[in-house]
Amino acid sequence: MAPSKSVTLRSETAVSLVDPDQSLKASKALLAHMKKASKEKAANAEKKDLLADPEDEEGSKETPIWLTLTTKRHISDSRSLKPGKIVLPHSLNTDPEIGICLITAEPQRHYKNLVASDDFPADLRKRVTRVIDVGKLKAKFKTFEAQRKLFAEHDVFLGDTRIINRLPGVLGKTFYKTTAKRPIPVEIQARVPKTDGKRVKRTKDANTPNACTSAQLAGEIERAVGAALINLSPTVNTAVRVGHAGWTAEQIAENVDVVAKTLVEKFVPGKWKNVKSIYVKGPETAALPIWLTDELWLEQKDVVADGSDEAKAIIAGEKANIGKKRKSLEGQPEEAEPVAKKAKKTKAAKVDKDKLPESDDTKLDKEIADRKAALKKQKKAAKKALEV
Incomplete structure (x- = not known):
């Protein structure tokens, strides 16, 4: 539950x-x-304790x-x-x-x-x-x-x-x-x-x-x-x-x-x-x-009432932070699988760098700009809810 x-x-x-x-x-x-x-435990015991005090049966x-x-x-x-x-x-x-x-x-x-x-x-x-x-x-x-x-x-x-x-x-x-x-x-x-409600300083004596x-x-x-x-x-x-x-x-x-x-x-x-x-x-x-x-x-600031404007603003801020921390992976080339190590490298195992696809940064820049704009809107909405 x-x-x-x-x-x-x-x-x-x-x-x-x-x-x-x-x-x-x-x-x-x-x-x-x-x-x-204690009585039930003693009654259900398989062996009776012969050394137990008879006056302390309970x-x-x-x-x-x-x-x-x-x-x-x-x-x-x-x-x-x-x-x-x-x-x-x-x-x-x-x-x-x-x-x-x-x-x-x-x-x-x-x-x-x-x-x-x-x-x-x-x-x-x-x-x-x-x-x-x-x-x-x-x-x-x-x-x-x-x-x-x-x-x-x-x-x-x-x-x-x-x-x-x-x-x-x-x-x-x-x-x-x-x-x-x-x-x-x-x-x-x-x-x-004490003298007149105050402690008298003790005189030190080495002996x-x-x-x-x-x-x-x-x-x-x-x-x-x-x-x-x-x-x-x-x-x-x-x-x-x-x-x-x-x-x-x-x-x-x-x-x-x-x-x-x-x-x-x-x-x-x-x-x-x-x-x-x-x-x-x-x-x-x-x-x-x-x-x-x-x-x-312990303190009033530790809690907020359910359904209040403060609670809504906190929830909106949490959603905005989730979007801020994530990074988009769309449009990026998939990582190549790790190649097992060999004792000796051969020419056939070498990767030609010229054949790798070039990364497209224009899509990624556009997605980042869109996310920043959405985040600003969410922050403004949360701030307005707190002011109300």
């Missing part, structure tokens, strides 16, 4: 935000569908749930190797056995002391399995074998915002060929106080590193580990993990509302005017819409 040429004109009305009730309805429907599909509780955002134009001009993060009301990573590698600015010893301090939570200290500065990281993990070993030893990698842009050159494609374990930026330098306190470092790590990660790329589709199948519908809906609002306001150019649709989905499910735009295009 041929695609429709009808176009929805952009309205100037404000776009409404995501309705929390719609998010909750979609979350309930998605969880119910995933549980039903499917894996760790199955991710995604929020999918589609925009009218690309969300970014280039692929970003530094993921953005959105702090969620319900953390995505609460596993007490997760391994965290913290990559800091120099000196490494000062940040190790912060983690070992009494002000740093003991349960979080068990999860921070390595603290290393960028200088030692570059010297110790030069080879691919060492980088792959480091990649496998930890579950989450955090990078100081001051050195996060240097890490792609240090860690290479071992870490950056996928988005699974790219270092997450964390702000661990000293907080600058004192520019670092936050142990409590502030712990808070930054907790927020980064449980945050939703945004990996920007030149595309109109962006997926963000917002929950797991083992959560309640209320928890997923709350995360969806926060991610949708923050993602659009912080990362989407043009904000809500550039958003086409927002969905929630599982890895193998259909996408359930929670918000759809009434506006197809």
Whole structure:
């Protein structure tokens, strides 16, 4: 079936935000569908999984749930190797056995002391399995074998915002060929106080590193580990993990509302005017819409109404361009078929140039003149239609 040429004109009305009730309805429907599909899959399985958790008969509780955002134009001009993060009301990573590698600015010893301090939570200290500065990281993990070993030893990698842009050159494609374990930026330098609403310039001291306190470092790590990660790329589709199948519908809906609002306001150019649709989905499910735009295009100049004078002028101009690009071949002699190459040329194979027919340029000149005249008429008609 041929695609429709009808176009929805952009309205100037404000776009409404995501309705929390719609998010909750979609979350309930998605969880119910995933549980039903998991039961059917387990019932139709030829072999029963004896190692499966008996308390998790309705499917894996760790199955991710995604929020999918589609925009009218690309969300970014280039692929970003530094993921953005959105702090969620319900953390995505609460596993007490997760391994965290913290990559800091120099000196490494000062940040190790912060983690070992009494002000740093003991349960979080068990999860921070390595603290290393960028200088030692570059010297110790030069080879691919060492980088792959480091990649496998930890579950989450955090990078100081001051050195996060240097890490792609240090860690290479071992870490950056996928988005699974790219270092997450964390702000661990000293907080600058404000006086009368203005930040006071920090006095530099060679003996004192520019670092936050142990409590502030712990808070930054907790927020980064449980945050939703945004990996920007030149595309109109962006997926963000917002929950797991083992959560309640209320928890997923709350995360969806926060991610949708923050993602659009912080990362989407043009904000809500550039958003086409927002969905929630599982890895193998259909996408359930929670918000759809009434506006197809971003700007008024991008579209014209069907049957208008502007549309007629554009169509007339396109036809004129087609005629302009084509060249007439009538009246020209047909090209001779290519002659196969021979090892030795003979006199009989040589072509007598005097016997070739002479080209008749008078016909060709007349056709070119006629086409130019027709093109001028079409341009005048198009210009008159635009002026009206």
